[in-house]
Amino acid sequence: MTTDPVATLGFDQLVPPMMVNRRSPREVFVTDHAPAGAEGFAIAVRVAHDHPLWSDQRTHRHDPAVVIEAFRQAFVVVRHAYLGVPRGTPTAVQQLKLEVKELQAFRADGTTPLRGVVKVRVTRTGDTLDIAGDFFVGRVLAMTLSFGSILFPHDSYREIRDYQRARRTADPGAAPKAQPIEPELVGRYDRSNVVIGPPAVRRNQFPLVVDRSHPSFFDRDYDHVPASLLIEAMRQSALRSAADSGLRTGEAALTRAELEFGIFVETDVPATCAVSATGQQGTVTASVGIDQADVRVASGILELTEVKP
Incomplete structure (x- = not known):
């Protein structure tokens, strides 16, 4: 019998901040991860009910937009842990798409964290990485997301930033x-x-x-x-x-x-x-x-x- 990798994921222990390009444990949402199928990955995420930014909502719901950050962190885990992208490689998102499939999945009671699993698929073509995924709360498909991103060699990134910065400098009279x-x-x-x-x-x-x-x-x-x-x-x-x-x-x-x-x-x-x-x-x-x-x-x-x- 084959074990479902999603069923074995845990939500109790957050990964180290450096694993998702963060400094503060407060900003870490990924708790576990595993391969899922031939080309997929499953990442467990948990967002505290009292997070200073993402719980600051008058809707009294978990904020669907927090899944964008959870998805970004899942992307970081996948590209470093499974795709061999060196840590510290500059990356930029070029396109983002999302659609909430079930808004009721984000209901909040004020004390329970948002817990879910991001199932992702990654396509790499040269320096571009496209990632598409589904966010599940329990068995409910709550949201679909996708990123289109590009990886930069360090020298290329610095050249691009120096060029862009030179064309848009701060105006003292602004x-x-x-x-x-x-x-x-x-x-x-x-x-x-x-x-x-x-x-x-x-x-x-x-x-x-x-x-x-x-x-x-x-x-x-x-x-x-x-x-x-x-x-x-x-x-x-x-x-x-x-x-x-x-x-x-x-x-x-x-x-x-x-x-x-x-x-x-x-x-x-x-x-x-x-x-x-x-x-x-x-x-x-x-x-x-x-x-x-x-x-x-x-x-x-x-x-x-x-x-x-």
């Missing part, structure tokens, strides 16, 4: 750094988790708030704004704009995304997120784009859905 808008406007309680400020020029164009001391977004050193913060800025901009379409932002969850990331985003050069939202009957679709120094650096579509009691 406007003062944006201050975060009120957290309830984007479904948060904690102001430190708000990553957009009030529009300064156009109504639906929100400046990014980049706080390098944030314990989750900047758990390790970055020479650019991490994708997790960009995604959150897109979501918060969409939530704020969706309120004009009648969506109750304190009761809305991210249920679908199709995003593309271009060049890296500098941490000390102003950036804004432009959004256009339309919707009806409790669901809003938002077109979003992040601009820096007159360049569109990330864009895509987000879907927000009101959570039913």
Whole structure:
């Protein structure tokens, strides 16, 4: 009899932070992993019910967006533990897709962590890695996700960053750094988790708030704004704009995304997120784009859905 690898995965012990490119154990979600089939892998994840960022939700649900970070960590484990990619190899996500299949799987009681298994499949072509997977809570398929990413040789990465940095340097005469808008406007309680400020020029164009001391977004050193913060800025901009379409932002969850990331985003050069939202009957679709120094650096579509009691 063949043992199902998923059935043997444990949720009690988190892997060491360095295994998922993190510093703080608080930011580690992977607990176990194993090969699953000829080309697949299964990764067990656990997210604390009181995580300072991912539990800070007015929907009283586990945040579906946390699975993006869990998926990223699963990707790190797979490429290093099974695919032979050396640790420290620079990597960048170029495309991200997700779709929530069962929102009720994210119900929370305020004391129980979110536990699930990410089943992934990886395709490697040269320096590109495509990973697709399913997130299960128990036996329920809660979400599907996929990343398209690229691996950089260290020398190439440094050349690219030096070139991009030279073309987008900080402007001493730029406007003062944006201050975060009120957290309830984007479904948060904690102001430190708000990553957009009030529009300064156009109504639906929100400046990014980049706080390098944030314990989750900047758990390790970055020479650019991490994708997790960009995604959150897109979501918060969409939530704020969706309120004009009648969506109750304190009761809305991210249920679908199709995003593309271009060049890296500098941490000390102003950036804004432009959004256009339309919707009806409790669901809003938002077109979003992040601009820096007159360049569109990330864009895509987000879907927000009101959570039913």
